[in-house]
Amino acid sequence: MNNILTVFKKEFYRVMSDKRLIFTAIFLPGLAIYLMYSFMGNAIGNQVDEVESHTIILYTENMPDTLRDQIVGDDQRDVEFHDFDDMPYDDIKAGILEGDIDVLIRFPENFETTISQYDQPGYVVPEVMTSYNPGERYSNSAYYYLLSHLNAYGFDISYDRLGEDMFAFHTDLTNPDHIIMDEQRASGQSFAMLLPMLIVMFLFSGAMTIGPDSIAGEKERGTIATLLVTPIKRGELAVGKVMSLSIIALMSATSSFIGIFLSLPMLMQGEELDANIYGVGEYLSIFGVLLATVLVIVGLVSAISAYAKSIKEASMMILPLYFLSVIVGVSSMFSGEAATNPLMYLVPIYSSVNMLIGIMTFEIVPLHFLLMVISSVVYVAILIFIINKLFQSEKVMFSK
Amino acid sequence: MNTLEVRNLTKRFKLSKKQQRLEKTDATVKVACNDVSFTAYPGEIFGLLGPNGAGKTTCLRTISTLIKPDEGDVIVGGSSVVTADEEVRGKIGFLTSELKLEDHFTPNYLFRYFSRLHGIAEDAIEDRKMELFKRFGIDEFMEVKVGELSSGMKQKTSIAISLVHDPDFIIFDEPTNGLDVLTARSVTDYLIELKNQGKTVILSTHILSVVEKLCDRVGIIINGKMKRCDTLANVRKEQQSADLEELFFQLVEEENLLGGDLA
Numbered sequence: 161m162n163n164i165l166t167v168f169k170k171e172f173y174r175v176m177s178d179k180r181l182i183f184t185a186i187f188l189p190g191l192a193i194y195l196m197y198s199f200m201g202n203a204i205g206n207q208v209d210e211v212e213s214h215t216i217i218l219y220t221e222n223m224p225d226t227l228r229d230q231i232v233g234d235d236q237r238d239v240e241f242h243d244f245d246d247m248p249y250d251d252i253k254a255g256i257l258e259g260d261i262d263v264l265i266r267f268p269e270n271f272e273t274t275i276s277q278y279d280q281p282g283y284v285v286p287e288v289m290t291s292y293n294p295g296e297r298y299s300n301s302a303y304y305y306l307l308s309h310l311n312a313y314g315f316d317i318s319y320d321r322l323g324e325d326m327f328a329f330h331t332d333l334t335n336p337d338h339i340i341m342d343e344q345r346a347s348g349q350s351f352a353m354l355l356p357m358l359i360v361m362f363l364f365s366g367a368m369t370i371g372p373d374s375i376a377g378e379k380e381r382g383t384i385a386t387l388l389v390t391p392i393k394r395g396e397l398a399v400g401k402v403m404s405l406s407i408i409a410l411m412s413a414t415s416s417f418i419g420i421f422l423s424l425p426m427l428m429q430g431e432e433l434d435a436n437i438y439g440v441g442e443y444l445s446i447f448g449v450l451l452a453t454v455l456v457i458v459g460l461v462s463a464i465s466a467y468a469k470s471i472k473e474a475s476m477m478i479l480p481l482y483f484l485s486v487i488v489g490v491s492s493m494f495s496g497e498a499a500t501n502p503l504m505y506l507v508p509i510y511s512s513v514n515m516l517i518g519i520m521t522f523e524i525v526p527l528h529f530l531l532m533v534i535s536s537v538v539y540v541a542i543l544i545f546i547i548n549k550l551f552q553s554e555k556v557m558f559s560k
Numbered sequence: 561m562n563t564l565e566v567r568n569l570t571k572r573f574k575l576s577k578k579q580q581r582l583e584k585t586d587a588t589v590k591v592a593c594n595d596v597s598f599t600a601y602p603g604e605i606f607g608l609l610g611p612n613g614a615g616k617t618t619c620l621r622t623i624s625t626l627i628k629p630d631e632g633d634v635i636v637g638g639s640s641v642v643t644a645d646e647e648v649r650g651k652i653g654f655l656t657s658e659l660k661l662e663d664h665f666t667p668n669y670l671f672r673y674f675s676r677l678h679g680i681a682e683d684a685i686e687d688r689k690m691e692l693f694k695r696f697g698i699d700e701f702m703e704v705k706v707g708e709l710s711s712g713m714k715q716k717t718s719i720a721i722s723l724v725h726d727p728d729f730i731i732f733d734e735p736t737n738g739l740d741v742l743t744a745r746s747v748t749d750y751l752i753e754l755k756n757q758g759k760t761v762i763l764s765t766h767i768l769s770v771v772e773k774l775c776d777r778v779g780i781i782i783n784g785k786m787k788r789c790d791t792l793a794n795v796r797k798e799q800q801s802a803d804l805e806e807l808f809f810q811l812v813e814e815e816n817l818l819g820g821d822l823a
């Protein structure tokens with residue numbers, strides 16, 4: 161026990177006393193995520209702003225003044241009017257195709273006079289023709305903006321003709337209970353879709369930054385042999401290393417979370433996502449899952465690192481496992497619901513991801529939690545046993 | 561009794577393709593130690609002498625429990641390396657170039673770390689440390705990271721760290737290799753001091769003069785086989801000329817003629 165603590169302290173001190181390692185293993189993950197998410201959020205926001213501030217280039221033929229005044233009067237967007245007759249039709253089409261012109265709206269001649277005679281025998285409903293380019297951001301957004309004006313204009317005309325009769329029925333005009341949503345659950349669902357995958361990724365990358373160096377690296381550099389001639393039990397060495405690596409992986413993951421939460425407002429662009437919906441119980445459960453998961457991940461990384469001949473080989477061997485876990489994490493994003501089959505909570509990583517989803521959607525099943533924690537402890541014990549055996553094997557430790 | 565008994569020790573290595581090429585052989589197995597036996601007693605320095613590749617390091621690694629014997633056993637102060645390896649590790653101080661110190665730490669930190677792993681009481685660590693550090697002049701660079709030390713400084717630190725627990729058995733593999741004359745001298749002086757304290761000292765070397773100056777008894781190992789094992793005086797007597805070098809060359813020659821049947 162004393163030896164475990166001694167090894168743990170030394171391994172932990174190794175990282176904490178190395179500015180470069182602190183930066184790459186703990187500080188960098190959070191910083192990278194913060195910068196990446198903020199950048200993504202800003203980029204999305206900027207794009208929306210930019211499209212909406214663009215002046216719409218609109219060509220019109222016979223546009224009724226009522227509609228024109230309505231568009232001009234709406235200062236949500238600036239619109240530059242051009243006359244259809246100014247340019248050959250083919251050139252206008254080419255302009256739309258190339259993105260120089262956003263929208264063309266053509267009304268038949270004497271449109272307002274025609275529609276005022278709607279109750280005359282032989283009346284034919286006139287057709288308004290619009291052209292736009294859905295593949296161009298400006299044209300696309302301009303079209304929907306103008307379409308809403310066109311619809312409002314048509315609506316007014318219908319209302320003048322029919323009054324209230326134009327409505328077959330109203331929908332939710334006065335109904336106060338239209339939206340029935342548990343906001344907590346809705347936010348919980350968002351977290352459950354976003355976070356479990358990231359958590360697994362963060363824990364894994366934390367373990368991957370230092371695990372191979374701490375074990376395969378010590379083999380490669382011949383420093384572990386110095387330890388192996390002391391009376392320390394191989395198992396104690398394994399436990400001490402796994403403990404220290406786990407704490408550092410947790411710190412690295414925590415830094416990533418801070419990065420996420422700081423950049424969330426920018427990523428969401430105003431959409432509310434509030435982590436305050438969770439209480440102490442949820443946070444404690446999440447922490448429990450994190451602890452169990454990090455131990456399993458670090459155990460895996462350590463066992464592979466103990467087996468590998470070099471840091472490089474260890475990293476290569478860990479990579480497929482990492483991708484597998486990310487896939488498990490991603491699959492949770494699509495389901496958004498925790499697995500209901502208790503047996504699934506015996507599958508490492510998968511159990512963690514589903515348990516996290518359960519907690520974040522306020523559906524903790526104690527049996528699942530128990531199965532997940534107990535199975536993790538068993539896996540860690542098996543992994544430590546394996547590392548212990550590997551440390552004892554001269555073939556593995558001193559292969560040439 | 562603090563004797564160290566090597567009993568019919570045999571150690572074979574499987575050779576990889578790469579090693580076969582390096583050693584220029586078709587054999588898939590290398591017998592690095594071939595039925596080696598000897599006993600080292602307290603208060604003496606036993607020298608394991610042999611050319612490069614003779615199997616000295618392999619023999620010492622087996623004694624130190626880093627690797628397990630294929631046949632035979634080593635009994636260190638009553639404990640077997642096969643059945644009580646942890647006990648053995650507590651009794652020996654082992655030094656070989658294969659055991660490296662972590663670059664990131666200082667001699668001071670490492671000494672304390674290894675002392676704790678050996679279960680030495682906190683208040684005893686400091687005294688032991690200063691004694692050894694003064695002895696080898698390590699106190700002057702004890703707060704400098706190992707990565708920044710010269711190879712001589714590293715070697716001295718390794719020696720001090722191998723002795724943190726004041727072991728009864730001292731097993732040093734080519735301890736003066738690569739050291740400057742002065743440092744080498746301080747190491748050999750210390751080995752003699754340890755012997756005078758009643759410790760059992762085994763050292764390996766390929767340098768005859770080291771054996772002649774230091775050792776009470778010598779085992780000459782060539783091609784994995786122990787060719788002679790006796791007091792230095794007796795070995796010299798056998799050779800009459802009192803020239804160890806001559807005997808050494810003869811034995812190497814002899815073995816080279818036998819050569820083939822080994823693999």
Ligand SMILES: Nc1ncnc2c1ncn2[C@@H]1O[C@H](COP(=O)(O)OP(=O)(O)O)[C@@H](O)[C@H]1O
Binds near residue numbers: 558590591612616617
């Ligand atoms: N792990 C190993 N795998 C294969 N061959 C080895 C291994 N260790 C040592 N040998 C071989 O065993 C022989 C003896 O090596 P060693 O004990 O290091 O000799 P010495 O220390 O006397 O120079 C050499 O031929 C060496 O190549």
Ligand SMILES: [Mg+2]
Binds near residue numbers: 618
């Ligand atoms: Mg050697």
